Amino acid sequence: MSLLQLEHVSHRYGNQRFLARQPEQTVLQDVSLTLEAGTCLGLLGRSGAGKSTLGRILLGLERPKAGRVLFDGQDIYDAASKDFRQDIQVVFQDSFAAVNPKLTAGQIIAEPLTNFLRLTPEALKQRLITLLEQVGLAEADLTKYPHQFSGGQLQRICIARAIATNPKLIILDEAVSSLDMVNKALILDLLRNLKETLGLAYVFITHDVQAAQALSDRFVILDQGQLVGDYPTLRSFSEATDEHVQAIRQAVLAIHPRNRTIRK
Amino acid sequence: MKPVLSVEHLTIETTNGQPLVRDISFSLAAGQIVGLVGESGCGKTVTSLALLRLLDEKVIRQSGRIVLDATDLMTLSDRTLRRVRGGQIAFIMQNPMSAFTPVYTIGHQLMETIRTHDRCSKREAKNRAVEALREVNLDQPDRILKAYPFELSGGMLQRVMIALAVCLRPHVLIADEPTTALDVYNQKLVLYYLEKVRATYDTAILLISHDLSVIAEMADHVLVMRDGEIVEQADVFDLFDQPSHPYTRQLLTQHGIQAGGMKA
Amino acid sequence: MNVPLGRPRLLDRLSNQRLILIGCSVFLGLLFLAALAAPWLAPHDPYLVNLAVKLQEPSWTYPLGTDHLGRCTLSRLLYGARVSLGFAVLIFGSSLLIGLLIGTLAGYIGGWVDQLLMRFCDGVMAFPSLILVLGLVGIFGPGLKQVIVALMLVQWVYYARMFRGLIMTLKEKNFIAAARVNGSSHWKIFRTHLLPNILPPLLVIGTLEMGWAIMDISAMSFLGLGVQSPGAEWGAMIHEGKSYIRTNPELMIYPGLLIMLVIASFNLLGESLSERFGVTKQTK
Numbered sequence: 001m002s003l004l005q006l007e008h009v010s011h012r013y014g015n016q017r018f019l020a021r022q023p024e025q026t027v028l029q030d031v032s033l034t035l036e037a038g039t040c041l042g043l044l045g046r047s048g049a050g051k052s053t054l055g056r057i058l059l060g061l062e063r064p065k066a067g068r069v070l071f072d073g074q075d076i077y078d079a080a081s082k083d084f085r086q087d088i089q090v091v092f093q094d095s096f097a098a099v100n101p102k103l104t105a106g107q108i109i110a111e112p113l114t115n116f117l118r119l120t121p122e123a124l125k126q127r128l129i130t131l132l133e134q135v136g137l138a139e140a141d142l143t144k145y146p147h148q149f150s151g152g153q154l155q156r157i158c159i160a161r162a163i164a165t166n167p168k169l170i171i172l173d174e175a176v177s178s179l180d181m182v183n184k185a186l187i188l189d190l191l192r193n194l195k196e197t198l199g200l201a202y203v204f205i206t207h208d209v210q211a212a213q214a215l216s217d218r219f220v221i222l223d224q225g226q227l228v229g230d231y232p233t234l235r236s237f238s239e240a241t242d243e244h245v246q247a248i249r250q251a252v253l254a255i256h257p258r259n260r261t262i263r264k
Numbered sequence: 265m266k267p268v269l270s271v272e273h274l275t276i277e278t279t280n281g282q283p284l285v286r287d288i289s290f291s292l293a294a295g296q297i298v299g300l301v302g303e304s305g306c307g308k309t310v311t312s313l314a315l316l317r318l319l320d321e322k323v324i325r326q327s328g329r330i331v332l333d334a335t336d337l338m339t340l341s342d343r344t345l346r347r348v349r350g351g352q353i354a355f356i357m358q359n360p361m362s363a364f365t366p367v368y369t370i371g372h373q374l375m376e377t378i379r380t381h382d383r384c385s386k387r388e389a390k391n392r393a394v395e396a397l398r399e400v401n402l403d404q405p406d407r408i409l410k411a412y413p414f415e416l417s418g419g420m421l422q423r424v425m426i427a428l429a430v431c432l433r434p435h436v437l438i439a440d441e442p443t444t445a446l447d448v449y450n451q452k453l454v455l456y457y458l459e460k461v462r463a464t465y466d467t468a469i470l471l472i473s474h475d476l477s478v479i480a481e482m483a484d485h486v487l488v489m490r491d492g493e494i495v496e497q498a499d500v501f502d503l504f505d506q507p508s509h510p511y512t513r514q515l516l517t518q519h520g521i522q523a524g525g526m527k528a
Numbered sequence: 529m530n531v532p533l534g535r536p537r538l539l540d541r542l543s544n545q546r547l548i549l550i551g552c553s554v555f556l557g558l559l560f561l562a563a564l565a566a567p568w569l570a571p572h573d574p575y576l577v578n579l580a581v582k583l584q585e586p587s588w589t590y591p592l593g594t595d596h597l598g599r600c601t602l603s604r605l606l607y608g609a610r611v612s613l614g615f616a617v618l619i620f621g622s623s624l625l626i627g628l629l630i631g632t633l634a635g636y637i638g639g640w641v642d643q644l645l646m647r648f649c650d651g652v653m654a655f656p657s658l659i660l661v662l663g664l665v666g667i668f669g670p671g672l673k674q675v676i677v678a679l680m681l682v683q684w685v686y687y688a689r690m691f692r693g694l695i696m697t698l699k700e701k702n703f704i705a706a707a708r709v710n711g712s713s714h715w716k717i718f719r720t721h722l723l724p725n726i727l728p729p730l731l732v733i734g735t736l737e738m739g740w741a742i743m744d745i746s747a748m749s750f751l752g753l754g755v756q757s758p759g760a761e762w763g764a765m766i767h768e769g770k771s772y773i774r775t776n777p778e779l780m781i782y783p784g785l786l787i788m789l790v791i792a793s794f795n796l797l798g799e800s801l802s803e804r805f806g807v808t809k810q811t812k
Contacts, residue, residue, distance in 0.1 A: 047417070047447040059709050085711050098702040102724040115711035151304065161710070178444075180304050180474035185518045207447040210520075251448040253455075253477035255520055257500045262455050262481050263297075 001073050003201050004035040004169060009067030011053055027053045029225045037168060040195060040202040042216030044209065044248060050225040051205045055173045058203060059090055086116045089162040093174035095154035099146050106142035109161045116165050131160040135190060152183030156190070163194060169201045176211050188214045209248050221248070267291035268468045269436050274328035276314050284310050285492045292436060292468035299483030299500070300472045301515070307492040308472045312440045316349050333435060351381040354434040358441035360421030364413040370424060371409030378431050396427035400457045419450030426457045437461065438470045443478060455482055476519040480504065488512050545800045552797040559790065563609035570603035574760045583776055595779055596772055605782060607760040616741035619679045624734065627687020632718065634688065635695030649685040657682050661744070665753050675754040679744055690733060694726050728805040735798035739791040746787050762787050
């Protein structure tokens with residue numbers, strides 16, 4: 001049984017006011033995919049293709065208008081299923097917007113722990129320290145506020161928060177897209193290590209092909225709400241020649257001036 | 265090539281004596297793209313704001329010469345500077361949404377800016393705006409002029425900014441991380457139009473980015489900045505193939521290039 | 529890192545923010561204390577009528593003189609402060625709480641709850657507030673209690689709108705989504721995430737609104753609808769003093785000046801607070 005299964009998920013927006021009808025927009029159309037435990041799925045596509053909506057649906061934040069989301073075989077939107085939130089966590093793109101600016105790093109990371117587990121204050125503190133070490137930060141950072149951290153460091157705190165309850169799946173919603181080159185490489189390394197040591201599965205939502213390739217085992221492409229490509233290996237993705245992969249590849253900037261595409 | 269903009273020994277520090285930018289010097293020639301690369305916090309943005317003398321002089325001390333077409337900007341009055349900004353030096357910022365006032369239409373803001381710098385009638389300003397929007401391939405320019413900033417995507421807004429630069433034909437264009445907030449598809453588009461402006465009007469461009477790919481694609485000459493200092497200045501090919509400063513080498517490695525060679 | 533952008537020089541000279549903050553707080557603080565301590569500070573009973581000493585100049589016995597009924601002006605001002613300030617706090621406090629409750633419900637739940645509540649607010653706001661208050665007082669009859677209730681009923685809609693807006697903006701931020709993913713209940717989200725982040729704008733609006741509340745009470749009393757004589761209240765004092773405007777203008781000037789100073793202080797306080805909180809933004 002796969003860890004995560006999407007069956008014919010569709011979603012629409014619109015029609016929220018009863019006095020002014022707004023045209024409905026189809027954001028996702030008949031999306032089906034599976035994800036095995038411990039693997040990373042790269043979900044590629046332009047902004048507006050429906051990737052973030054899919055992310056919210058996977059997190060249980062928005063119920064799809066059609067279709068089912070099965071985690072460990074159970075429909076996450078079925079009230080009778082167990083609370084899966086301990087097992088599915090998230091890391092967002094903008095770390096500053098993803099944390100309450102009035103809380104300390106310790107309080108931020110502790111939130112899922114206090115919600116889901118019953119820990120004594122000492123055990124909690126110990127867990128926080130362990131988590132900080134796992135993401136490359138120090139105990140002294142527990143009492144600092146978000147504005148005292150850089151973007152890269154704050155993203156590490158968000159990652160610590162995400163792994164706090166030993167989840168099985170983490171949704172990475174453009175998790176490295178706001179970082180500069182240096183931090184992007186470092187955070188991707190961290191995510192890769194955590195995946196291996198903790199056996200995590202990721203859904204890596206991104207428009208950045210290179211970042212996706214650095215972390216993912218499988219690749220799917222979303223275009224205007226529909227799944228238009230499914231590549232089970234890195235090799236099949238890099239060797240693919242269909243139009244969507246071409247479009248993605250063409251959008252990639254050169255790494256060396258020798259391969260310039262804009263200035264000749 | 266005679267420089268259009270020449271920065272000589274620019275030093276910026278806070279009134280408490282904390283240095284932000286230390287004695288940097290560089291120049292831009294007509295039609296040349298100079299890339300300024302460095303991590304976040306290294307002083308890139310402070311430098312760009314200093315060139316336009318937009319820093320708060322109560323909190324910041326700025327010294328050195330900024331020579332634009334034989335005039336030292338440091339000696340100009342506020343009133344004269346206002347004409348220089350936009351008219352001779354244009355600025356494109358990272359977050360296009362914050363460059364526009366949310367309560368006026370794009371058309372209103374474009375025309376107001378045009379008419380501030382060149383005396384012309386409303387109709388003339390409108391025509392120029394429409395022409396400029398066409399040059400960056402934004403179709404239905406009339407609709408765009410009537411739209412409000414929030415109705416357009418980040419990529420489109422950046423193109424509107426470039427269009428504004430086209431209208432005013434500045435000698436120098438400072439683009440501060442113009443593509444960072446955009447997805448890969450829009451990134452390439454924006455860079456493409458920047459190049460078009462350069463090629464058509466011989467504009468000198470100072471392109472600031474933390475992303476070496478942007479630099480690789482666009483720059484003729486590169487300045488590497490760290491902690492407020494320019495640690496290396498070189499022709500783009502020389503920089504990528506034979507970097508001399510260890511920091512440059514570190515940046516290149518993290519970007520994916522082994523110093524001295526090239527990785528696909 | 530903060531990148532400070534320059535502003536036009538004139539505004540800088542006018543806003544020495546810290547000084548204003550402290551100055552206004554001190555002034556208002558003292559005034560509130562004086563109002564609380566009125567029974568001990570006031571040299572005379574503010575209601576004691578003594579026609580023999582009416583319309584006197586300031587003297588040692590009567591530091592600010594007496595009014596047309598021989599009552600001590602200073603004592604009346606002090607007791608008036610209790611009414612003007614005290615009830616302003618009451619009205620403002622309760623309408624703020626109601627507005628917070630309704631606004632949060634509308635903003636957080638959204639959907640038809642939001643639509644219903646907001647359409648109701650729209651209806652109330654369609655009338656100029658003073659007219660509506662006058663109308664309600666007309667229905668209830670004149671008197672302090674009635675004015676207070678009327679003001680409360682009218683004010684909360686503005687706060688509801690405001691809080692709704694703030695909550696809706698916050699709700700979109702990812703840290704709220706993260707809190708839900710982390711298992712926090714709605715009540716916990718409100719307590720830990722929403723409330724602390726609304727506090728700064730709340731404080732700023734609060735100070736500005738206090739000024740308005742004082743204005744409203746004084747205005748009502750001046751029109752003869754709020755505090756009735758012999759009640760001591762600044763607006764009422766202006767109302768009574770207006771017959772003597774030629775001979776003893778100070779009867780109007782003292783209370784009028786106080787009203788102006790208090791409202792100005794609240795406004796300046798609000799502005800400097802808003803500058804202070806607004807500047808805490810990070811740019812990289």
